[in-house]
Amino acid sequence: MLKLNRYSDALICVVDDEPSTLSFLQALLAEAGFVSVATARNSSDAVKLIQTGCPDLLLVDWHLGSEDSAEVIRQLRVTYPDEIIPVIVLTADLSPEAKHQALAAGASDFLNKPFDLSEVLLRLQNHLEIRRMHRMRARELELARLEILERLARAAEYRDDATGEHIVRVGRLSEQLGRILGLDEESLFRLRHAAPLHDVGKIGIPDAILRKPGALSAMEWEIMRQHTVIGARILEDCPYPVVQMAHQIALTHHERWDGRGYPQGLQAEQIPLWGRIVAVADAYDAMTSNRPYRDALRPEQALEIIRAERERQFDPLVVDAFLDPAMFTQLGEETDSFAT
Numbered sequence: 001m002l003k004l005n006r007y008s009d010a011l012i013c014v015v016d017d018e019p020s021t022l023s024f025l026q027a028l029l030a031e032a033g034f035v036s037v038a039t040a041r042n043s044s045d046a047v048k049l050i051q052t053g054c055p056d057l058l059l060v061d062w063h064l065g066s067e068d069s070a071e072v073i074r075q076l077r078v079t080y081p082d083e084i085i086p087v088i089v090l091t092a093d094l095s096p097e098a099k100h101q102a103l104a105a106g107a108s109d110f111l112n113k114p115f116d117l118s119e120v121l122l123r124l125q126n127h128l129e130i131r132r133m134h135r136m137r138a139r140e141l142e143l144a145r146l147e148i149l150e151r152l153a154r155a156a157e158y159r160d161d162a163t164g165e166h167i168v169r170v171g172r173l174s175e176q177l178g179r180i181l182g183l184d185e186e187s188l189f190r191l192r193h194a195a196p197l198h199d200v201g202k203i204g205i206p207d208a209i210l211r212k213p214g215a216l217s218a219m220e221w222e223i224m225r226q227h228t229v230i231g232a233r234i235l236e237d238c239p240y241p242v243v244q245m246a247h248q249i250a251l252t253h254h255e256r257w258d259g260r261g262y263p264q265g266l267q268a269e270q271i272p273l274w275g276r277i278v279a280v281a282d283a284y285d286a287m288t289s290n291r292p293y294r295d296a297l298r299p300e301q302a303l304e305i306i307r308a309e310r311e312r313q314f315d316p317l318v319v320d321a322f323l324d325p326a327m328f329t330q331l332g333e334e335t336d337s338f339a340t
């Protein structure tokens, strides 16, 4: 018998109202090497099953007694709109009408009862391979997108910090702040990748101002402040949530809780949470880093300044989170160099 161990971790859902068919398929799949096979005998149980976890392949009987198998397939497609999940319809009478209905509902393929064992396994293999390839490509694309974002941030950072380390640290600090504030994993992931782009707009600031060793004139400061607007322009109108977050951060990371920040003079919760988080992380990292015109502050000095700016420059809840003992202890060894 064909072994499909390569796909053994795939979750296969089998929906059939006949117990004999279910046990036959369960035995066949176990024999072929699958370890995760979930079964349901009616459409409502099948829908519940689908909602508890994304299957890698669905085998569904077309005649679920009086119930509607098409609804099971539709629910699968609605629940996981971005996934390519093969759906194989099991049927004894393959009338053209049944075929059309199943395909219209989102079926990918058919298997006739009584089953030809080799055909069942070969079709499973083909569909699982397509799913595996699709997932691999999707992951590669996602990684490429994140990589490009990071390199864009690095390109801007190289203009005033040759090491490019500041942006990485601001990403980690922002993520940890978000964790203490109770954000969900998805937001934390985005924050870590979006926060490093906060100063991407510096790419548009002339070197004479960006790299000026002395103090900036009022006019020069005005130009320097434009990095927020330039960054927002670089990142605007993007459909990807991580870039949308980066856009908000670039625009608002110099706004102040008391409304005296720039560029828009937003106040308190008018400032997106991401902007309020990165404002603290960015300020702390800037204060504790050496600059051509001053030495780094000690961490406790920087923390004191951040505490003093509670409800002035910074969101009081973000400051409280930053002063939480878990802020640095949980950050791990990678940040010890600048946290201690």
Ligand SMILES: [Fe+2]
Residues within 6 Å of the ligand: 198, 199, 227, 253, 254
């Ligand atoms: Fe900035």
